Amino acid sequence: MAGPILRFEGVAMRYGRAPEVLKDIGFELSPGSFHFVTGASGAGKSSLLKLIYLAERPSRGRIELFSRDVDAVAPADRPFLRRRIGVVFQEFRLLEHLSAFDNCALPLRIAGQKPESYRGDIAELLGWVGLKGRMHALPATLSGGEKQRLAIARAVVARPDILLADEPTGNVDDALALRILRLFVELNRLGTTVLIASHDEDLVARSGQPVFHLENGRLTAFGRGGGR
Numbered sequence: 060m061a062g063p064i065l066r067f068e069g070v071a072m073r074y075g076r077a078p079e080v081l082k083d084i085g086f087e088l089s090p091g092s093f094h095f096v097t098g099a100s101g102a103g104k105s106s107l108l109k110l111i112y113l114a115e116r117p118s119r120g121r122i123e124l125f126s127r128d129v130d131a132v133a134p135a136d137r138p139f140l141r142r143r144i145g146v147v148f149q150e151f152r153l154l155e156h157l158s159a160f161d162n163c164a165l166p167l168r169i170a171g172q173k174p175e176s177y178r179g180d181i182a183e184l185l186g187w188v189g190l191k192g193r194m195h196a197l198p199a200t201l202s203g204g205e206k207q208r209l210a211i212a213r214a215v216v217a218r219p220d221i222l223l224a225d226e227p228t229g230n231v232d233d234a235l236a237l238r239i240l241r242l243f244v245e246l247n248r249l250g251t252t253v254l255i256a257s258h259d260e261d262l263v264a265r266s267g268q269p270v271f272h273l274e275n276g277r278l279t280a281f282g283r284g285g286g287r
Contacts, residue, residue: 062126063087064221064252065111070120072106079118080106082276088221093244093253095263098273104256105149107273108223111254112144113137125220142170145219145251147227151210153198159185159209160194166217181216187242188212189235203230211239215246222246224255228262236262 066087073079081103088094098104109115110122113129122129124140132140145166153162160181167177185194188208198206207230214222222243228236240262247253257263263270272280 063123064090064092064125066121066123067110068121068123070110070117070122072103072110072115073118080276081110081117084120084278086271086278086281088252088254090220090252091247091250093247093266093268094255094271095266095268096254096256096271096273097258097260097263099258102273103276104273105225108146108225108254108256111221112146112223113141142166142217143220145214145217145222147211147214147222147224149225149229151198151206153206153209153213155198158195158197159190159201159205162198162209163212163216165213170217177216184212184216185209188239204232204235207231208235208239211242215242215251218246218249219251221252221254224253224257226257226259227255228257228259233261237265240266 067084070081070084071079072081084107096104096107106115110117111124116130125143154165157165163185164174164177164181182194185191188211190205190208190212193201193205198209201209207227211224211227214224224243228239231239236259243253243255267283270282271278272282
């Protein structure tokens with residue numbers, strides 16, 4: 060893409076008639092960029108991600124995604140845009156009746172790929188996130204950290220154009236958090252635009268990546284992690 064992959068212009072958002080949780084947000088992401096968005100609980104990080112993956116609509120302002128005004132996208136076309144976005148949710152959203160392998164493979168199955176074309180890739184990815192011995196386990200038997208890693212594997216398996224992650228290291232130890240960060244960095248090197256919402260100040264500092272900071276629903280600062 061010649062221009063930004065994502066652009067916010069004067070965007071605000073509220074839930075129902077409640078006060079705005081996001082106010083006059085303006086920023087853009089270039090293709091292949093990597094950013095963190097930081098802020099205290101309630102600052103609006105999750106709401107910002109919801110706007111990007113089309114789970115919510117802004118109350119005012121303009122959002123362009125893949126050079127398209129999202130308000131002008133027909134309902135029938137929205138699922139196709141969503142398929143270009145990988146999302147790691149805080150609540151995981153795993154399908155309880157599917158194994159770890161099948162949960163991870165779900166985006167590829169939806170895209171119409173045949174199992175023989177991705178079986179080896181899924182096994183390798185699950186091994187990379189530490190789930191090699193849990194491929195056939197159901198989500199109910201996984202720990203919180205294992206569910207987190209499975210959710211990350213599912214989000215990145217299709218190599219999305221944009222990867223959004225909402226507190227992706229919230230249930231893992233420091234060593235695994237760094238390993239997950241390296242996975243995101245590697246995916247970014249392959250061309251995926253990455254935006255991670257996190258309050259893990261140490262992880263952000265270690266990353267050395269650009270940072271947006273949200274405070275009381277507003278973008279108040281633009282900086283960079285320390286790259287320790």
